Each structure stands twice: as C-alpha cells, then as structure tokens.
Amino acid sequence: MSATPASTPAKKTAPDAARRSERSRRAIYDAALGLVGEIGYPRTTIEGIAARAGVGKQTIYRWWGSKAEVLMEAFIDLNEQNARAAAANHPGVPVGASGLPDTGDLAADLKLVLRATVDELQDPRFEAPARALAAEGLADREFAEGFVRRLLMPGLDLYTARLRSAQEAGQLRADIDPETARDLFVSPIAQRWLQGTGPLDHAYTDRLVEYALYGIAARPATP
Amino acid sequence: MSATPASTPAKKTAPDAARRSERSRRAIYDAALGLVGEIGYPRTTIEGIAARAGVGKQTIYRWWGSKAEVLMEAFIDLNEQNARAAAANHPGVPVGASGLPDTGDLAADLKLVLRATVDELQDPRFEAPARALAAEGLADREFAEGFVRRLLMPGLDLYTARLRSAQEAGQLRADIDPETARDLFVSPIAQRWLQGTGPLDHAYTDRLVEYALYGIAARPATP
Amino acid sequence: MSATPASTPAKKTAPDAARRSERSRRAIYDAALGLVGEIGYPRTTIEGIAARAGVGKQTIYRWWGSKAEVLMEAFIDLNEQNARAAAANHPGVPVGASGLPDTGDLAADLKLVLRATVDELQDPRFEAPARALAAEGLADREFAEGFVRRLLMPGLDLYTARLRSAQEAGQLRADIDPETARDLFVSPIAQRWLQGTGPLDHAYTDRLVEYALYGIAARPATP
Amino acid sequence: MSATPASTPAKKTAPDAARRSERSRRAIYDAALGLVGEIGYPRTTIEGIAARAGVGKQTIYRWWGSKAEVLMEAFIDLNEQNARAAAANHPGVPVGASGLPDTGDLAADLKLVLRATVDELQDPRFEAPARALAAEGLADREFAEGFVRRLLMPGLDLYTARLRSAQEAGQLRADIDPETARDLFVSPIAQRWLQGTGPLDHAYTDRLVEYALYGIAARPATP
DNA sequence: GCTTAAACGAGACGGTACGTCATGTCTTTGA
DNA sequence: TCAAAGACATGACGTACCGTCTCGTTTAAGC
Numbered sequence: 038m039s040a041t042p043a044s045t046p047a048k049k050t051a052p053d054a055a056r057r058s059e060r061s062r063r064a065i066y067d068a069a070l071g072l073v074g075e076i077g078y079p080r081t082t083i084e085g086i087a088a089r090a091g092v093g094k095q096t097i098y099r100w101w102g103s104k105a106e107v108l109m110e111a112f113i114d115l116n117e118q119n120a121r122a123a124a125a126n127h128p129g130v131p132v133g134a135s136g137l138p139d140t141g142d143l144a145a146d147l148k149l150v151l152r153a154t155v156d157e158l159q160d161p162r163f164e165a166p167a168r169a170l171a172a173e174g175l176a177d178r179e180f181a182e183g184f185v186r187r188l189l190m191p192g193l194d195l196y197t198a199r200l201r202s203a204q205e206a207g208q209l210r211a212d213i214d215p216e217t218a219r220d221l222f223v224s225p226i227a228q229r230w231l232q233g234t235g236p237l238d239h240a241y242t243d244r245l246v247e248y249a250l251y252g253i254a255a256r257p258a259t260p
Numbered sequence: 261m262s263a264t265p266a267s268t269p270a271k272k273t274a275p276d277a278a279r280r281s282e283r284s285r286r287a288i289y290d291a292a293l294g295l296v297g298e299i300g301y302p303r304t305t306i307e308g309i310a311a312r313a314g315v316g317k318q319t320i321y322r323w324w325g326s327k328a329e330v331l332m333e334a335f336i337d338l339n340e341q342n343a344r345a346a347a348a349n350h351p352g353v354p355v356g357a358s359g360l361p362d363t364g365d366l367a368a369d370l371k372l373v374l375r376a377t378v379d380e381l382q383d384p385r386f387e388a389p390a391r392a393l394a395a396e397g398l399a400d401r402e403f404a405e406g407f408v409r410r411l412l413m414p415g416l417d418l419y420t421a422r423l424r425s426a427q428e429a430g431q432l433r434a435d436i437d438p439e440t441a442r443d444l445f446v447s448p449i450a451q452r453w454l455q456g457t458g459p460l461d462h463a464y465t466d467r468l469v470e471y472a473l474y475g476i477a478a479r480p481a482t483p
Numbered sequence: 484m485s486a487t488p489a490s491t492p493a494k495k496t497a498p499d500a501a502r503r504s505e506r507s508r509r510a511i512y513d514a515a516l517g518l519v520g521e522i523g524y525p526r527t528t529i530e531g532i533a534a535r536a537g538v539g540k541q542t543i544y545r546w547w548g549s550k551a552e553v554l555m556e557a558f559i560d561l562n563e564q565n566a567r568a569a570a571a572n573h574p575g576v577p578v579g580a581s582g583l584p585d586t587g588d589l590a591a592d593l594k595l596v597l598r599a600t601v602d603e604l605q606d607p608r609f610e611a612p613a614r615a616l617a618a619e620g621l622a623d624r625e626f627a628e629g630f631v632r633r634l635l636m637p638g639l640d641l642y643t644a645r646l647r648s649a650q651e652a653g654q655l656r657a658d659i660d661p662e663t664a665r666d667l668f669v670s671p672i673a674q675r676w677l678q679g680t681g682p683l684d685h686a687y688t689d690r691l692v693e694y695a696l697y698g699i700a701a702r703p704a705t706p
Numbered sequence: 707m708s709a710t711p712a713s714t715p716a717k718k719t720a721p722d723a724a725r726r727s728e729r730s731r732r733a734i735y736d737a738a739l740g741l742v743g744e745i746g747y748p749r750t751t752i753e754g755i756a757a758r759a760g761v762g763k764q765t766i767y768r769w770w771g772s773k774a775e776v777l778m779e780a781f782i783d784l785n786e787q788n789a790r791a792a793a794a795n796h797p798g799v800p801v802g803a804s805g806l807p808d809t810g811d812l813a814a815d816l817k818l819v820l821r822a823t824v825d826e827l828q829d830p831r832f833e834a835p836a837r838a839l840a841a842e843g844l845a846d847r848e849f850a851e852g853f854v855r856r857l858l859m860p861g862l863d864l865y866t867a868r869l870r871s872a873q874e875a876g877q878l879r880a881d882i883d884p885e886t887a888r889d890l891f892v893s894p895i896a897q898r899w900l901q902g903t904g905p906l907d908h909a910y911t912d913r914l915v916e917y918a919l920y921g922i923a924a925r926p927a928t929p
Numbered sequence: 930g931c932t933t934a935a936a937c938g939a940g941a942c943g944g945t946a947c948g949t950c951a952t953g954t955c956t957t958t959g960a
Numbered sequence: 961t962c963a964a965a966g967a968c969a970t971g972a973c974g975t976a977c978c979g980t981c982t983c984g985t986t987t988a989a990g991c
Contacts, residue, residue, distance in 0.1 A: 501988090501989095502987080502988065502989085504987090528976080528977060528978085529977080529978080529979085530976085530977060530978085531977095540978095540979080540980095541979095541980085541981085544979065544980085
C-alpha cells in the first residue's frame with residue numbers, strides 16, 4: 038500500500054519520495070477535505086489548503102499536479118480509512134468472492150447493496166468531495182480516466198462480479214452482458230445523484246431491481 | 261400570457277430588456293460556444309468571450325450572472341436553432357404526440373431514438389458545451405436545477421411520454437412507473453457519456469432496450 | 484455679459500443655447516457643488532452629478548467638456564450669487580475704483596483685505612471646489628489658463644490696482660512693478676493655502692504686509 | 707510593553723521588506739517617471755506602470771497605496787540620485803552650514819539660488835512629476851502632508867536657515883520671522899510655477915529679492 | 930393651436946482601469 | 961537540507977465610470 042512508486046509525476050527532478058513528510062501529507066488531506074466540505078470545491082484553493090495545513094504551497098505542487106489530484110488522493114485515503122474501520126467493526130459479514138453479499142437471492146442482495154450505496158452517496162462527508170471529483174472529471178478527460186479507474190471502477194466491478202456469479206448460478210440469462218446489466222441498476226442511481234433528475238431513495242432502487250430483472254414489457258397472457 | 265411579470269429577482273436595478281442589443285446577444289452566444297469548443301470551458305473566460313464578441317464585459321454581467329449562465333443560454337439557443345432547422349428540413353416526419361416516433365413497435369422506436377441520441381451526444385459541436393454545463397451543475401446545485409429543468413427534462417419527458425403511450429397501448433406492464441422505466445434506457449447512456457465508464461455505441465443501446473424490456477433474469481423453462 | 488457667441492465649442496452641431504433648460508443647469512451646479520463638498524472631487528463623477536441632478540448624462544456632455552468645467556462654472560455661479568448677496572447686504576461700503584478699500588492708509592487696507600481673503604479661503608463651502616479646480620489646473624495647462632483668467636486674475640487684479648493707486652499717491656516707490664509687489668502679499672497666502680507649508684492666520688498676513696512694505700533687511704543705523 | 711513595537715500599521719499582513727526585489731523597485735520608478743513624462747500623470751495608470759516595468763500589478767499594490775505614492779518615491783529617488791551626481795561633480799563648492807551659498811552677501815546669494823531654483827522648476831524632467839505630486843496634494847490632505855514633509859520642506863528649510871544665518875550676522879532685522887521672510891521669496895515663485903499667474907524668469911526673482919529685502923514702500927526723504 | 934424639431938431623462942453600449950485574488954515559479958530563511 | 965514562508969509575473973475577476981449612442985418624452989418655436 039505504500040506510495041505508488043511508478044506514478045511519480047517527475048517534472049524537473051523527481052522529488053525523493055522516501056524523504057516525504059507523512060505529517061504534511063496527512064495535514065494536506067485533512068485541509069483539502071475540510072475546505073471542500075465547508076466552503077465547496079470551487080472556492081477551495083491550493084493556497085487555502087496550504088495555509089490550513091500549515092504547509093508551504095511548494096510542498097503541494099511538489100507532490101500533486103492540481104487541486105483535483107490532491108482531493109482525489111485525499112478522498113481515496115478517506116475511503117481506505119473508512120473501509121478499514123468498517124472491516125474492523127463488522128468482522129464476520131459473509132460476502133461472496135465478489136465482495137458483495139451473495140446469499141443466492143440476487144434480487145434481495147442487489148436491493149440491499151443498492152440501498153446502502155444510496156445512503157452512502159448521500160452522506161455529507163462523501164458527497165462534497167465525490168461530486169467535486171466527478172465534476173472535475175467532466176472537464177478534464179485525463180483526470181476522468183484516473184477517477185474512473187481508481188475510484189469508480191473498483192466499486193462497479195463488484196456489481197459486475199456479483200452478476201457474473203449469478204449468471205453462473207443460472208439466475209441470469211446466459212446471453213446477458215454483465216456490464217450492460219450492471220448499468221441498468223447503477224447508472225440510474227448515478228444520474229439521479231449526479232444531476233438530480235429525480236428522487237433517490239430506497240423505493241426507487243427497489244423498483245430498479247424489479248424492472249431490470251423481470252423487464253418492463255407486458256407479458257403475453259399465459260392462458 | 262404568463263410573461264413572468266412577478267419573477268423579477270432584480271439585483272441592483274433590473275436592466276431594461278426592451279433596449280437590449282440583439283446583435284450583442286448573438287455575438288456573445290457565438291463567442292461563448294466558439295471558445296468552449298476551441299479551448300475548453302475552464303480556459304474560457306468572461307473577458308475572452310467579451311473580447312471575441314467585441315462587447316464590453318459589463319454587457320455580459322448586465323444580462324448574465326456567470327459564464328455558466330451565458331453558456332447555458334447559448335447552448336439552448338443553439339439547440340433551438342438546430343431544432344428549427346431540422347423541422348424545416350424534414351417537414352413530414354410522423355411522430356406521436358409525445359414528439360418521439362410512435363410506430364407501435366416500442367422496442368424499435370426506442371432503439372432508433374437512443375441511437376440518434378448517442379450520435380448527437382458525440383457530435384463535437386454539442387459535446388463540449390454540454391459536458392461543461394453538466395460539470396457546472398455538479399458544482400452548483402442551483403445551476404443544476406435550471407440545467408435539468410431547461411435542458412435535460414424536456415428531452416427526458418419525451419421518453420416518459422412515449423413509455424406512457426406504450427403503457428396505454430398495453431405494451432408495458434400497467435404497474436410500471438414510467439420515469440423509473442425511462443431511466444433504465446437513458447441513465448446508462450448518460451453515465452457512459454458523462455463518466456466514460458464504458459463504450460457508448462449502438463450495440464450498447466440496443467442491448468439496453470432488450471434487457472430493460474424483457475428483463476435479465478433467467479426465465480423459468482416454459483414446459 | 485451675455486453668452487459668448489464666438490466660443491461655441493461646436494463639436495458635431497452646436498446645441499441651441501436658447502432652448503437650454505435653466506432648471507437642469509441649476510440642478511447640475513447644485514449637484515456638482517454638493518457632491519464635491521460631501522465626497523470630494525476625485526470621487527465625484529459625472530454619472531453621480533447627473534443622477535443627483537435628475538438629469539441625463541448627455542445633458543452634461545452637451546454643455547460641458549469635463550467635470551472640471553462643470554465645477555468651474557458652478558463655482559463661478561456660486562461666487563456671483565455670493566457677490567450679489569454681499570452687495571445687497573452692504574450697499575454703502577466705500578471702495579476705491581479698484582474695488583478694494585482705499586482709505587489712503589495702504590498698510591491698513593491691505594491687512595484688512597488679506598485677513599478677509601484668508602477667512603474666505605478657509606470657508607468650507609469655498610475650499611473644496613476651489614482646491615479641486617486648482618488641482619485640475621495643475622494637471623491640465625489649458626484648463627489652468629481658463630481657471631486663472633476667469634477666477635484667479637479678477638481677484639488678483641484688485642490688488643494690482645490698489646497698489647497702482649498707492650503708487651500714484653506716492654506711497655509706493657515709483658520703480659516698483661505692481662504685479663511683482665502684489666505677489667509679495669498674495670503668493671505666500673496662496674502657497675500656504677494650496678500646500679499647507681505653514682499656518683495661515685491673521686498674524687501671518689499682517690506680518691507679510693509689514694515685511695513687504697518696509698523690507699526685511701537691517702537698516703543702517705541712523706545716527 | 708506596548709505592542710506594535712514600531713510603526714507597523716499593517717493592513718492585511720505587512721510584506722517582508724527584506725525580501726523585496728530591488729530590481730522591480732527600480733523598474734517601477736523608471737516606468738512611473740517615464741510615463742508621467744510621456745503621457746502625463748492623469749493618463750498614467752498603475753496597470754501601465756506595471757506593464758512597462760515588467761512587473762505584476764500586485765507588486766505595486768504590495769508596496770504602495772496609490773500611483774501618487776509610487777510617483778512620490780520615484781521622484782524622491784530621482785532627486786537623491788541627482789543630488790549625489792551633483793555632489794560628485796562639484797566636490798568643492800563652498801556652502802554655508804545651511805546648504806545654500808553663504809558668501810556674506812545675502813542679496814547676491816538669494817538671487818543666485820532663486821535663479822537656479824527657477825531653472826530647475828522648468829527642467830522638463832522635473833516639471834511633470836512635480837506638478838503631478840502637487841496636484842495630488844491638493845486633492846488629498848494626507849498625501850499633501852507627506853509631500854510637504856518629504857519633498858517641499860527640506861528645500862524650504864535651506865532658505866530659512868540661510869535667513870537665520872543672515873539674521874545672526876546682523877543683515878536682517880532681528881524681529882523678523884524667518885519663515886515668513888522666506889515665503890516672500892519662495893511663494894511668489896511657487897505660485898507662478900503652480901498656477902501660471904505670470905512669467906517666471908530671472909528678472910522676476912531678482913526683483914523679488916530687491917523688494918523683499920528693502921521694502922516697496924516709498925522712503926521718507928532723508929534730508 | 931398644431932406641428933415639428935430640439936433638448937431632455939434614461940440607460941445600454943464598447944471600453945479602460947480599478948483593486949483583489951489565485952495561479953504556479955522562484956528565492957530567502959530558519960530549524 | 962529541506963520545507964515554511966512568501967515575493968514574484970501573470971492573468972481573470974467583478975465593479976465603476978468613461979464618453980457615445982439610441983430610445984421615447986417633454987417642451988418651446990414657428991407656422
């Protein structure tokens with residue numbers, strides 16, 4: 038888990054990661070998340086982060102390329118801490134190899150997880166930085182790539198894996214593409230959260246599961 | 261009627277819209293769309309728009325509150341022009357009351373329209389401003405409200421209406437919520453376009469229609 | 484004294500002075516003097532004058548070339564009113580042909596008038612516009628010429644005339660240049676008022692008269 | 707003991723003068739004087755100074771409060787350089803303790819110095835900034851105080867000292883106030899220079915000395 | 930008394946400069 | 961020897977006025 042040795046930006050001469058001040062790194066993460074939560078991402082500035090972290094601006098520019106990158110790493114770090122804490126609190130939750138619950142009842146499992154996802158999306162500690170990162174991704178394709186790969190995909194892949202598992206168990210049609218199928222559940226939630234195109238609650242996610250699993254077309258009357 | 265006589269928010273003293281320069285308005289729209297297309301939204305500045313439009317900055321600040329608002333109106337205007345041009349070019353296209361094709365074959369109609377939607381989303385003239393507006397909406401809830409109401413919803417409502425029509429024709433289950441159903445088709449496209457979580461092509465949209473209409477769950481063997 | 488028919492600035496086509504609104508002219512004078520007194524000359528703007536006078540900006544630009552010109556005419560008008568009022572209040576004051584008191588005692592007359600001048604210079608209603616006009620004159624040679632000719636010289640000429648009268652009466656050396664002599668009294672007051680190089684009071688002006696009339700050099704002992 | 711150990715007025719946080727860029731300071735002085743000389747003070751802008759100096763606007767705002775302050779320091783600096791250059795060129799000029807020539811002949815000394823002063827006032831390199839600073843002093847009393855103290859008084863005090871020296875030598879009446887006496891010579895020059903109330907040449911200054919020293923009143927015939 | 934042209938109030942317009950803020954780079958200084 | 965502190969050049973921000981230019985509305989003159 039230590040620093041990502043390959044991804045050193047290495048303009049000029051690459052700084053020596055071994056000498057990096059852990060205390061500064063943490064202070065910068067805290068300042069970035071704090072400011073984004075308190076005054077919003079657009080009004081959060083690198084100067085502001087440096088000042089609150091008690092750090093020189095150069096210390097930020099040395100290790101990150103933009104405030105978006107700072108925030109992304111701060112957010113990833115926050116998620117890792119939360120995941121560790123959650124794992125510590127609920128040591129025995131039975132999950133499939135996919136990382137999602139796998140009780141055999143696909144509909145129930147999906148409903149459960151989607152409800153939890155919706156709740157997490159609306160947790161204010163997550164919402165502000167997550168929206169900011171999503172916005173940055175819209176404006177900057179390169180940033181978006183990293184954002185999707187490092188933050189979004191790991192979560193989406195859990196669903197894909199769970200669907201593949203269901204497919205192997207014969208609960209899903211064999212000709213289904215799991216990624217497309219995954220989008221039927223996940224994307225509507227994403228869009229309502231990103232754009233506010235409608236209410237985002239448990240009833241909605243339950244409906245999504247029902248409709249996607251069994252289709253919305255009228256069934257021919259079975260005489 | 262309606263005019264909105266009451267809704268004058270009137271910061272300072274509201275300018276007199278009757279004296280507004282149409283020539284300046286058009287020049288500002290053109291400059292805004294041009295710059296966003298050429299150098300991208302973040303590097304587009306109000307000063308740059310004013311300079312390219314040959315207009316004083318104050319003329320922009322007099323009528324709009326931010327570059328996002330300028331771009332939204334420019335984009336809406338662009339869409340209206342395109343719609344008018346399209347209507348002029350294809351005067352006799354048979355559409356349902358909903359505004360979407362309604363041949364009676366729901367699956368075919370949806371596939372057709374979704375393919376067209378995907379193509380439009382990837383038209384470079386649309387993509388840059390649309391992504392910029394979506395990004396702005398992520399950062400500013402109030403802006404998002406206007407963005408959704410003025411740009412997104414009119415498009416989404418066409419789908420909702422088409423689905424309701426299908427429901428009345430007995431092609432859709434009667435207990436289906438049309439807005440949730442609409443999201444099954446539309447949101448996956450939106451997310452792939454917004455975040456780049458996967459390829460966005462005709463095969464994908466066709467699959468979405470198939471899966472959503474008939475469900476992805478394995479069917480019990482019909483003996 | 485009527486309008487100066489030759490000096491019409493006549494950019495574009497000269498406006499018709501006969502149709503000029505007296506009410507607007509007065510309102511502009513009052514607004515200009517009021518604003519200069521209240522917020523100072525630099526923060527007084529043409530827009531501000533127009534707004535306070537309830538007048539369109541163009542009405543100012545039609546008749547004057549700058550805010551300095553407006554203020555100069557307003558100030559001249561104020562002085563004329565004051566002069567009329569003073570003349571009405573003291574109908575029988577005996578003055579020489581020069582306009583200054585001429586009792587035959589040059590020293591006494593000068594002391595009296597210089598004391599009055601100093602008092603007037605320090606009247607707050609006069610001070611603000613007068614200083615502003617003097618400042619404008621420093622920056623703009625052309626304006627200065629008009630300022631001196633229309634405002635300053637008429638006052639200075641009174642002193643010159645009084646000195647010439649004294650010269651004819653044999654009280655002043657015959658070889659004295661009256662304008663240089665006048666400066667000995669007037670310029671020190673002007674400089675202290677303009678630049679604040681020292682206190683400006685009656686004792687000072689009395690001293691000036693003494694020194695200038697009788698010289699500051701030690702007299703050879705008269706045995 | 708008494709916070710604010712020195713005179714830290716400290717708007718925001720006072721900048722660290724030790725880190726100040728000497729190169730920028732010099733470039734700003736040169737640009738300010740150059741622009742004032744070329745296009746005049748009113749059309750000289752802080753943006754223009756910054757641009758010509760190759761300096762950010764903020765660097766000006768960091769160290770000065772207005773363009774008038776910039777120009778005053780630039781002008782003081784110019785005078786100091788000139789004084790140094792003059793001292794280097796004429797190393798052995800005999801001057802009194804006052805800094806003005808003191809040959810024992812007061813009239814001759816004054817005439818000499820006043821002629822030089824008049825010449826300097828009309829040197830175009832001095833005239834433009836000096837008039838601008840004087841104008842600014844008229845509009846801003848606080849600025850005037852600094853202008854007088856830092857620029858005007860040092861010059862005037864030379865005259866006062868010379869007169870005091872003459873007084874001690876018995877050439878001036880003992881009851882004369884030297885500052886008032888000084889104004890008899892200096893103020894007329896100042897006013898003619900500031901306001902253009904008359905020609906400013908050597909004949910004029912010679913006359914001033916004569917008149918002031920020996921008085922303008924007719925002398926009683928000495929029988 | 931009616932017509933007509935100008936001056937008028939209002940204020941939108943293309944501009945310029947303001948003074949502030951944040952950027953990303955570079956330099957100084959103290960631990 | 962690093963990192964904090966922060967000065968620097970750059971450039972956009974949003975505001976205030978500039979002087980010009982329409983707009984309709986008085987208003988006074990001349991028919």
